[in-house]
Amino acid sequence: MEGRLPAHLEVAGLIRMIQDKGGFATVISRGERDAGTVLILTMYRGEEVTLFERMPQLDGSRPFIAAKQQNDENKEEFGEYLERRKRQDPDIWIIEVDIADAERFIASLPH
Template sequence: MSDNRLPTHLEIAGMIRSVQAAGGFATVLHKGERDAGSICVIATHNGHNSTLWERMPQLDGSRKFVATKLQDTENKTDFEEYLARRLRQDPDSWQIELDIENAERFIAV
């Protein structure tokens, strides 16, 4: 079975460049496995209302990004603890932050 996906580092570089070209801020928070690491995208706007997007397997065999965690404005540490737990579970994963209005439009569309 052939895997047609881009290497992870190229996919991330593309997301970061697209956000920056649109006037937003994007950065790698944790660098994972270069070619096949999973990706956690923290989408935010001016540092508020963060949403974690992760690529999840779908019933049809495809893999698409799904919002898996919303930052609670009353308990921001819960979001940070969740991100730290994800890294402990999968140290080869990448965590990137995209800070721009409607950041989800840049997530591996």
């Protein structure tokens, strides 16, 4: 079985990659240092807000998949969803990312 990169190192690497691509990233929820789940909240200039989460696949890969998109008609619901996730899993890491072409960036990440 392949070892998993500790969450704090994965987050630090993601932030560096985002900055290298000209984006901005910040940790909005710091989880368990070694084994916390990492979620990426993407947007571009505050629009097109999407939450990505690693989803295990049958082939053993763990790509980031779009788990939720913000409804512009009800932005509060998205914030409430994030708060529920943090209550359900206090070990969760949430990184907020502002980057052009977020889907392309997410697709470039290792699985």
